[in-house]
Amino acid sequence: MTKELEYSATLTGASFLLYELKQVLKLKKQGLSDVEIKKQVIEENAFEYKFTSSLKRSVPSVIRRAIVLDDQLQEWVLSGPLDVGKIINLYAIMKTDRLFFEFMDEVIREKLEEGNYLLEKKDLNVFFVTKAEQDEKMAKWTEQTINKLKQVYMKLLFEAGLLRDKKTGELSRVLLEEDIKRHLTYIGDSAYLRAIGE
Template sequence: MKLSSPYNGALTREQFLFYEMRTMAKLVAAGLTDEEATEAIIKDNLFQYPTEKSIKNLAGVCLKRLHSMNDDCLMEAIAKLPADAAKQICLYAMMKKNRLVWDFMITVIGEKYRILDTSFGKVDLNTFFMRLTEQDDNVASWSDATVQKIKQVLVRILVENEYLDSTRADHLNPVLIGSLLEERIRANDDNAALIAFNCLS
């Protein structure tokens, strides 16, 4: 059963990684292969991490997220657009690569925008994980510490993308999807993702 689970606990170490995603996107957009980009990042320690192993792991995470969008236009946008717009695309890439982030952003955050409920708090996170635990044996086997860490990462993702003003905020801000991201999501027939960005039409 565990093998077939779409969920994994990788978020405990993979986080949002905006700076790293932007760095990788710039190298790939400049024409480097995945291997060349990874080598360049390791050689010059562009991620500013202490060990080569951790740099290599995170470079792999960034590449998987970038490729999960399957959209060169969005990859280039992460490299070139202003930070707030690029972050939004990074969030979409993270959703595409990580089923847990996808489900959270659509079934919790998107649903709140849909029903015009701006409240947000621990109860929303707890309900989300309770539901996952009931439907997935793998999630049910996670330790409390793992679940707690993932909840913290999810909240930080919301703060980084200005859905929340701080980790202690108790209401969601109205967010506005960038025009390029909306256009590309529709072009790629991925409309289910739009609700996560408060795009309801």
């Protein structure tokens, strides 16, 4: 569960990576182990990156996301509509990144529940300042790291369809298919549904 994870800034080098997640899930389906997947992705440049360093930085995050998806969720990412894949990827990011989950749960969920569809800079600032006050490790992060995370969070929301406009900060609700809602509730992950405004 997300609560056991420490706060981390790994998202600065990971971002949305839906295409990459699909590549890893295809290899998983072929029966490759996580170690074999990592090796093959890097050797064959399965993500089609220009630089190997970018590849090496993103592979562990993508594999972590793939691990938290059960067979049904993996299948939906691989064969479902793009919007479904985006939402399941967002769920996987929340499952593997405690800080991002808390941002979704404490900022985005609250806004959507209140019918407030405006995400402002101050919302991000207050969130990060509050978390840094609560966590010694995070308090030591540089301003550059925090700023990069803020950019990444906005990008994640945008790519997942929760943020309509990066400049204005206008939020929008995502329409989740009943199958996904039922499945996440069944496996005990309804907290993640609430975090995206369901």
